Amino acid sequence: MQTQVMENNSKGKGHVPTKMDQCIQNCLNCFRVCEQTLAEALYGNSQNFSQALILIKSCAEICHTSAKFMMMNSAFHVDTCGICAKVCIECADTCESLGDENLRECIEACRACAKSCNEMSKMSH
Structure with missing residues (x-):
């Protein structure tokens, strides 16, 4: 619910530039995806890797x-x-090293986020 409200707010008054909007998304x-992956792991639908779960969270x-x-x-x-870019890269690399196909969506989402956040981090204050 909170995520939906924030998504709607990003399209309203004072619309952010395209690259930033994509980074937000x-x-x-x-x-x-990380929250869903964590929930699935905690409910036993995936292998339990405590360090990876902490990193995903x-x-x-x-x-x-x-x-x-x-x-x-x-x-x-x-x-x-x-x-964010650093954490996403670490999360993607860690999840990929586990070799669990159930983590594929998490890995891909982390890599996409890392790429766009890295671009945003190079903007001036």
Whole structure:
């Protein structure tokens, strides 16, 4: 519900530039996929890898935070996006190393988010 409200807010008054809008969407998608992956793992639908689960949860949280900072047009989005890109890359690499096909969507969402957040992190304050 909160994600839907934020998605709607990103299209309203004071619309953000296209690259930023895409980055917001990639962050929100990565947040959603990481949360779903975590929920599936906790309910026994996937192998239980505690360190990977902690990383997936961390990734979901920083993606959510980065999206919110961009939607608020905060000058600090440059910083949150830089951290987000690093966490997403680590999460994707860790999930990929597990060799579990159930993690494919999470890996892809993390890589897309890392790429766009890396671009946003290079903007000036």
